[in-house]
Structures are given as structure tokens and as C-alpha cells.
Amino acid sequence: MQKKYSKNEILLKNKYYYNLKSINYSMKKFGILFLKIISVVLLLLLIVGLGGWTYFKSNLLNFEKDYDEKITFNTLVSNGESILDRNSNGRVDVYEDHRRSLDERVEDVFSQMSVEEKLHLLKGSGMSSAIGMNESGEGIAGAVGTIVPTPRLGLPTIYLSDGPAGLRIEPTREGDSLTYYCTAFPIASLLSSTWNTTLVERVGNAMGQEALEYGIDVILGPGANIMRHPFNGRNFEYFSEDPLLSGKMGAAMVKGIQSNGVGTSVKHFVANTQETNRNWNDARISERALREIYLKGFEIIVKDAAPWTLMSSYNRINGLHVAQDGRLLTDILRGEWGFEGLVMSDWFGGINPVDMVNAGNDLLEPGTNWQWKALREGYANGKLNKEAVDTSVKRILRLILGSKKMQSYEFSNQPDLEKHAQLTRQAATEGMVLLKNDDQTLPIKDDENLALLGVASYAFIAGGTGSGDVNEAYSISLEQGMEYANAEQNLQLEKGLGYPNIRQNIRAKELFDTHKIENSEAFIQPQGFEAMINPFNPPQRSYSTEELEEIAADASMAVITIGRNSGEGSDRVVKDDFELTAIERDLIEKATAAFHARNKKVVVVLNVGGVIETNSWKHLPDAILLAWQGGQEGGNSVVDLLLGKQTPSGRLPMTFPLDVAHHGSHKNFPIEGIEIDLSAMLLKTETPEEEYQSTIDFTNYDEGIFVGYRHFDNDKIEVSYPFGYGLSYTRFSYSEPDIRIENDTIKAIMDIKNIGEFTGKEVMQVYASKLNSIIDRAPQELVTFAKTKELAIGEQTSLSFAIPLSNLYYWDESKSDWNFEQGSYDLKFGSSSRDVKAIMRISLEPQTRP
Numbered sequence: 116m117q118k119k120y121s122k123n124e125i126l127l128k129n130k131y132y133y134n135l136k137s138i139n140y141s142m143k144k145f146g147i148l149f150l151k152i153i154s155v156v157l158l159l160l161l162i163v164g165l166g167g168w169t170y171f172k173s174n175l176l177n178f179e180k181d182y183d184e185k186i187t188f189n190t191l192v193s194n195g196e197s198i199l200d201r202n203s204n205g206r207v208d209v210y211e212d213h214r215r216s217l218d219e220r221v222e223d224v225f226s227q228m229s230v231e232e233k234l235h236l237l238k239g240s241g242m243s244s245a246i247g248m249n250e251s252g253e254g255i256a257g258a259v260g261t262i263v264p265t266p267r268l269g270l271p272t273i274y275l276s277d278g279p280a281g282l283r284i285e286p287t288r289e290g291d292s293l294t295y296y297c298t299a300f301p302i303a304s305l306l307s308s309t310w311n312t313t314l315v316e317r318v319g320n321a322m323g324q325e326a327l328e329y330g331i332d333v334i335l336g337p338g339a340n341i342m343r344h345p346f347n348g349r350n351f352e353y354f355s356e357d358p359l360l361s362g363k364m365g366a367a368m369v370k371g372i373q374s375n376g377v378g379t380s381v382k383h384f385v386a387n388t389q390e391t392n393r394n395w396n397d398a399r400i401s402e403r404a405l406r407e408i409y410l411k412g413f414e415i416i417v418k419d420a421a422p423w424t425l426m427s428s429y430n431r432i433n434g435l436h437v438a439q440d441g442r443l444l445t446d447i448l449r450g451e452w453g454f455e456g457l458v459m460s461d462w463f464g465g466i467n468p469v470d471m472v473n474a475g476n477d478l479l480e481p482g483t484n485w486q487w488k489a490l491r492e493g494y495a496n497g498k499l500n501k502e503a504v505d506t507s508v509k510r511i512l513r514l515i516l517g518s519k520k521m522q523s524y525e526f527s528n529q530p531d532l533e534k535h536a537q538l539t540r541q542a543a544t545e546g547m548v549l550l551k552n553d554d555q556t557l558p559i560k561d562d563e564n565l566a567l568l569g570v571a572s573y574a575f576i577a578g579g580t581g582s583g584d585v586n587e588a589y590s591i592s593l594e595q596g597m598e599y600a601n602a603e604q605n606l607q608l609e610k611g612l613g614y615p616n617i618r619q620n621i622r623a624k625e626l627f628d629t630h631k632i633e634n635s636e637a638f639i640q641p642q643g644f645e646a647m648i649n650p651f652n653p654p655q656r657s658y659s660t661e662e663l664e665e666i667a668a669d670a671s672m673a674v675i676t677i678g679r680n681s682g683e684g685s686d687r688v689v690k691d692d693f694e695l696t697a698i699e700r701d702l703i704e705k706a707t708a709a710f711h712a713r714n715k716k717v718v719v720v721l722n723v724g725g726v727i728e729t730n731s732w733k734h735l736p737d738a739i740l741l742a743w744q745g746g747q748e749g750g751n752s753v754v755d756l757l758l759g760k761q762t763p764s765g766r767l768p769m770t771f772p773l774d775v776a777h778h779g780s781h782k783n784f785p786i787e788g789i790e791i792d793l794s795a796m797l798l799k800t801e802t803p804e805e806e807y808q809s810t811i812d813f814t815n816y817d818e819g820i821f822v823g824y825r826h827f828d829n830d831k832i833e834v835s836y837p838f839g840y841g842l843s844y845t846r847f848s849y850s851e852p853d854i855r856i857e858n859d860t861i862k863a864i865m866d867i868k869n870i871g872e873f874t875g876k877e878v879m880q881v882y883a884s885k886l887n888s889i890i891d892r893a894p895q896e897l898v899t900f901a902k903t904k905e906l907a908i909g910e911q912t913s914l915s916f917a918i919p920l921s922n923l924y925y926w927d928e929s930k931s932d933w934n935f936e937q938g939s940y941d942l943k944f945g946s947s948s949r950d951v952k953a954i955m956r957i958s959l960e961p962q963t964r965p
């Protein structure tokens with residue numbers, strides 16, 4: 116039955132109904148409005164997004180327009196030689212003719228270029244290939260930069276790619292079943308620890324071969340910055356705290372790479388010693404420190420090895436961005452040192468493209484449309500110096516015409532990766548440094564059941580991150596190295612030869628495996644571009660005393676690996692990085708207690724990219740092997756040393772301090788580990804001077820020339836391991852050096868004999884000390900070094916040394932020139948900077964400089 120309503124009720128109901136209706140209506144209206152707003156916002160976002168993307172794409176990724184590389188040419192014949200008609204004019208031009216000199220060819224092609232083509236050549240083609248965004252079949256995926264082609268004249272694209280530990284390109288390509296892996300060679304700090312320039316040159320040669328066979332024309336490396344402070348996140352890419360060692364190693368690397376007809380870009384010129392605020396940091400350095408420490412290594416490389424290119428650094432020096440500093444890039448580099456190659460910017464480095472080219476920064480990488488526009492405007496309004504443009508263009512043309520691309524070299528995409536794997540293993544073995552070896556714990560003499568502790572034992576770190584990373588096909592851990600050694604061992608034993616058998620302790624392995632399963636995600640090693648920005652850093656496992664007691668009861672020896680990974684983008688920090696983490700310290704303490712209680716030994720392997728704190732725990736284990744980041748064969752190399760297949764002969768290229776604060780640079784180094792601000796690379800805004808913060812906006816290099824051992828020696832500071840230090844399994848005897856001075860060179864010969872029980876190599880370092888110096892000098896400075904060949908037990912060899920007198924010069928600020936102090940010098944022949952085997956006093960008369 117229907118309810119009857121009174122009038123009032125009806126009114127109320129209607130009101131309610133209308134209210135409801137109106138609420139409903141308002142809600143609907145609101146909903147529609149809301150939807151409209153959302154749609155507009157989405158549309159706006161889409162437009163902004165699309166616009167942004169288009170803007171981004173057309174300015175940073177791909178903006179080359181009509182400059183597609185010309186790839187098909189007619190062939191002309193001249194006196195029986197086939198020559199490509201690059202500009203399709205039907206005759207052989209001088210620049211097309213490989214029989215003409217490079218100078219003639221450069222002048223000829225230059226004379227045929229329009230202004231637009233010249234300006235076009237001064238910047239790269241953008242970022243697309245660097246981030247793997249190549250169109251299928253186009254370019255070389257992962258190549259980080261190019262020198263652009265000039266289609267009208269048939270000039271090819273030149274490909275540039277990282278980096279210091281091997282080539283970095285994308286290992287796989289869409290729709291392509293081939294792979295493009297490269298060899299991960301040891302990091303530069305390990306290579307310099309070999310003190311073996313011949314070996315480093317061979318490594319360079321192999322890197323160059325890979326570049327050549329993958330179609331890359333210039334490798335962006337080696338790095339030659341000085342390790343001013345251990346916390347620079349990129350130290351692993353560099354050779355040393357000493358400019359002579361850095362320069363000699365860099366020169367060897369450049370010679371090796373370039374022997375393939377592939378260029379190098381020695382970086383980062385200059386004083387790029389911190390990552391913190393790297394695009395704006397102003398390195399405030401005295402002229403003397405700049406010349407003697409920071410420029411010196413580059414000077415040696417330029418003079419000894421003539422690199423094709425140098426890369427200017429991001430930072431400023433004394434107020435000016437290096438990429439815009441004509442005094443550094445033109446007066447010193449070209450005027451004083453005679454550098455004939457080109458200078459390219461670091462990626463998006465420099466602020467003002469016009470000022471950069473005017474200063475002698477010939478090539479802007481990776482190139483943006485903004486830069487291109489700015490150059491055209493600068494040319495039109497006269498701010499861009501026409502002579503500078505011509506000079507830079509000719510330098511770039513020289514590189515293009517001298518490249519293998521210009522010879523139409525047909526790269527195979529199949530470098531000999533197997534051969535290079537052998538070489539990287541050998542190089543890594545030679546650069547690992549034995550820091551401690553009590554009671555001849557190493558090499559392992561009897562069959563052992565080894566407990567592998569520390570996650571890095573199972574997941575070795577091959578190299579650092581950022582642009583110094585390499586996309587290798589595999590990386591051998593210590594665990595795998597042991598397995599391979601056992602397989603080899605079984606073969607050897609059949610032949611009646613062999614080394615002890617080392618088996619891995621099952622209990623230690625089980626505990627690790629469970630840990631790995633529990634953290635499976637974190638154990639997936641990032642690949643390709645991701646590996647560059649996301650360091651592989653699986654969590655450590657903490658062990659209880661009982662677990663370690665159980666392992667120690669079962670195993671006969673422990674190997675604990677401590678791993679560290681750093682790279683481009685931030686500097687290192689004290690906590691959990693320079694210092695051991697609480698878990699690592701606890702592990703070393705508990706493991707040594709458990710193993711020593713049973714009269715068993717403990718070895719610590721340091722799988723690190725830079726200096727770490729050692730003083731507080733080094734008394735605990737019996738042996739410490741600094742394995743560095745040894746590239747893709749690192750685990751095999753460590754096992755070669757543990758078993759005594761090779762005798763360690765690495766020596767430290769930097770000091771391991773007792774306390775990082777003891778470094779002369781520590782007061783003026785950013786120790787907070789601030790992450791890099793990537794936007795600063797593109798949005799070039801400067802902090803107002805009144806807001807400057809020390810070590811961020813500027814860094815005072817107050818320590819002057821007293822960097823590394825120069826400082827520790829000068830202030831007589833005890834260190835944990837000195838510069839040049841490293842133990843061997845064998846022992847050597849040394850003759851008194853025979854010294855003579857010939858023209859501008861001090862020559863010395865020293866006999867070295869292997870008087871120990873293992874074959875091995877010795878490194879001899881020569882330091883010079885000026886007696887009664889009237890200037891503020893380091894107590895001693897490395898002036899040369901040499902390494903013996905492998906000496907059999909009882910074998911003797913003589914090492915020859917040549918020290919140009921210029922290696923004794925100092926920068927005289929009063930004269931703004933190099934100067935020489937006459938008088939007596941002690942030449943100290945040492946197997947480290949603090950282990951001198953012979954001192955020879957020489958007296959040097961006033962010299963005219965060569």
C-alpha cells in the first residue's frame with residue numbers, strides 16, 4: 116500500500132528530493148568539471164611532455180637535419196691506385212688521395228668547406244647513441260659521442276667512446292644476434308701498480324684493437340688526473356698521486372692504443388680531482404703546484420706519446436672554466452708543449468661555446484643544438500674568432516683524415532676477446548699488491564680447504580662505475596677462480612706437475628648461498644647503461660661467533676674479501692667506505708679469533724677501487740692482498756697469486772695513510788659525499804659568490820705541491836703503507852748503482868739478483884733529494900723507475916735508468932719559469948719510497964735548460 120503524505124511532508128520530501136537532486140546535479144557538475152580539469156591538465160601535460168620531449172630531442176638527442184653520412188662513393192683510379200671520389204666531382208682531389216701528406220690533404224679539404232660546414236664540425240651530434248637510442252642499424256650503440264660527418268665532401272662520422280678500463284659500448288643491439296662485449300681490463304690504479312710500462316702498453320694495444328674492430332675511432336681515456344685525496348670517486352680511473360708515474364703510465368697506454376690507428380682522449384685536463392660540484396668547482400691552485408703536480412703528468416703524456424686528443428675538464432681553475440681557458444688550452448698545451456691534437460670538452464662541459472672555441476677547445480661534446488646556434492650567432496656577430504674556428508676545424512680535419520674510417524677500414528666486430536682475456540689476467544696479476552705476508556702465509560703451500568667469507572669473494576667487482584665501466588661478457592669471482600684452478604690442477608697433476616689443491620669450504624659456501632637466495636634481487640648484476648649508474652653492491656652477511664667457529668673447525672684457512680665500488684657522480688666518504696663497515700670489522704675480528712685459535716691462517720683480499728683504511732685492523736689477518744678491481748679475470752688473477760703461480764710484484768702508486776685526515780689536502784676536500792647534480796651539466800647557473808661554500812663552489816689547494824708522499828715525507832708522518840710499497844714471495848740483492856752524467860741526462864745501471872726461493876720481478880724506484888735546497892721542496896721526488904723481467908731463482912739482471920735533468924726542475928714563481936738548483940742531490944734507489952737500497956750522491960753544476 117502506498118503511503119499517504121501530508122502537504123508538509125510532500126513539501127519536505129520535495130525539498131529533500133530537490134536538495135538531493137541539486138546535490139546530485141552539483142556533484143555531476145563537479146564531476147564533469149573535475150574530468151574537464153583533469154583532461155585539460157593531462158592534455159597540457161601531454162603537450163608539455165611532447166613539447167618537452169621534442170624540445171629535448173631536437174636540442175640534445177638528434178638535431179643534425181641534413182647531415183646524414185654519405186656512404187656510397189664512386190671509385191676513381193689514379194696511377195693504378197683506387198681512390199674514392201668523396202665529393203663526387205669526378206676527379207681525384209688532394210684530400211681524397213692517401214698518397215698526399217696529411218697537411219696537404221687538410222688544407223685542401225678545408226679550402227672546400229663552407230662556413231656552415233666548418234661550424235657544424237665544431238660540435239658532436241648529440242646524446243642519442245650515448246644512451247643507446249640509435250635507430251636499428253644506425254651508428255654504434257653506446258658510442259658516447261661523434262665527430263659529425265660532412266656529407267657534401269664525403270667525410271665520415273668519427274665515433275668516440277669510453278673509457279679507461281676498456282671500451283664501453285652497448286653489448287647487445289635490438290634485432291641483432293651478435294654481441295658486442297668488450298674486455299674489462301683492470302682499473303688504471305691497478306695498471307700503474309704494475310710499474311711496468313711495457314705491459315701497460317700491451318694492455319693499451321689490446322684496448323685499441325677492440326676499438327678498431329668495433330668501429331670506434333677514439334677511446335676516451337686514459338685518465339691522468341692526480342689522486343689529490345683518496346676520496347675522489349673517480350680515483351680508480353687514474354694512475355697515481357705522483358705526476359711522473361701518472362705521466363709514464365698514461366704515455367704507455369696512449370702509445371698502445373694509438374698503435375692501432377685509433378686515437379685517445381687523455382682526460383680530464385686538468386685538476387679535476389673531485390666529483391662534488393664538478394661542473395662549477397673552482398680549483399684554486401698555485402702556479403707551482405699546477406705546473407709540478409697537476410699539469411706534469413699531462414705534459415709527459417703529450418711529449419712522450421702525442422695523443423690525438425685531450426679532454427678538457429669540467430672544473431674551473433682560479434676562476435675560469437678550463438674549457439674556456441686559453442692560457443691552459445692554447446699557450447701552455449700548444450705553445451709550450453707542442454701539442455698538435457685537438458681538445459674536446461668533457462660531456463656538456465664548459466659554459467659558453469663561443470669562449471670555448473676561442474680558447475682552443477676545438478670540439479664540443481656530445482654537442483647540443485644550443486651550442487650549434489650559439490656558434491653560428493657568435494660567428495655572425497663577430498664574437499667567435501674566425502681564426503680560432505679555422506684552427507679548430509683544421510685540427511678536427513687532421514683527426515678525421517688520419518683515421519682508419521678514412522681508409523675505409525672494414526671492422527670485423529669480432530676482436531680477439533679470448534686473447535685479451537689472457538692479457539687482462541696477466542696484467543691484473545702483476546698489479547696486485549701484497550701488503551702483508553706474515554710467516555710466509557702465502558703462497559699456499561699445502562692442499563687447503565678454504566673458507567670464502569665476505570660477499571665479494573663470490574661476487575668480485577671487476578671495475579668502477581660511471582663512464583669508467585665496461586660491458587664485459589663475464590667476470591670471474593674468487594670462487595670461480597678457485598674452481599678453474601682446480602680443474603687446471605687436475606690436468607697438471609696428471610702430468611706430475613702442479614700446485615696445491617684448494618677446495619672451498621662447504622659450510623661457508625652454504626651460508627653464503629642462503630644469504631644470496633634471501634637477497635636474490637640485490638645479487639642481480641646490473642647490465643649496460645644501468646650498470647653505469649647503479650653500482651653492483653650486494654648486501655654483506657653478518658656471521659655469528661658460532662657460525663665462524665663451526666667454519667674454522669672445518670676449514671683449514673680463511674679468505675675474506677672486502678669489496679668497494681665507486682665511480683663518477685660522487686666522492687667517497689669515511690663511513691662504510693673508507694673505513695670498514697661494522698659487519699666487515701666484526702667478520703675480520705671474529706674470523707681471525709676463530710681461525711687463529713685453531714692455528715689456522717686468515718688472508719684478507721681487498722677488491723677495492725681506491726685507498727681504504729687499513730691501520731686499525733691490519734694486525735689481525737696473516738696476509739693482505741690488495742687485488743684492486745682486476746677486470747673480468749680478477750678472480751683468476753688472485754688465485755694465480757694465492758697459489759704462487761705468479762709472484763706478486765705490484766707496488767702502490769699512492770700512499771695508504773694511517774688516518775685519511777693526515778693528507779695535506781684533507782682540510783680542503785669535500786668529505787660529505789654529495790651526489791652530483793646532473794642538471795648542473797645542462798642548466799649552467801652559477802651560485803652567487805656571496806653564497807660560495809668551501810670545497811663545493813671552490814677548493815683551496817692549500818697543500819700546494821705537497822700531495823701524497825711529498826706531504827707525508829715532508830711532515831714526517833707515519834703511514835700505513837708508503838708510496839711504492841709492495842711485498843714479494845722472493846728476495847733480491849742489489850749492486851751499488853753505476854752512475855754517469857751524459858749531456859742532459861743522468862744515467863745509472865744497477866744489478867739486481869733474485870736470491871729467494873721463487874721466480875719474480877723487482878721494481879726499482881729512483882727518488883731525488885736536493886741537499887740544502889734554498890726553496891721549499893719535497894724531501895724526495897720520484898724521478899724514474901724500472902722493473903726487471905721475471906728473474907728465475909738465482910738469476911741476475913741489470914736495470915738501466917735515464918733521468919733527464921729536467922726531472923729535477925722546479926717551477927720558479929718569481930721567474931714564471933722552470934728553474935734548476937745546482938749543487939748536490941741524493942739519488943735514492945728504493946723498492947719503495949721508504950725502503951731505500953742504495954743512495955748515490957751527485958753534484959750538478961749550473962745547467963742551461965735544454
Ligand code: BGC
Nearest residue numbers: 259277278335382461462582
Ligand atoms: C665523463 C667523461 C666521459 C664522458 C663520456 C663524462 O661524464 O666525465 O670521462 O668520457 O662522460 O661518457
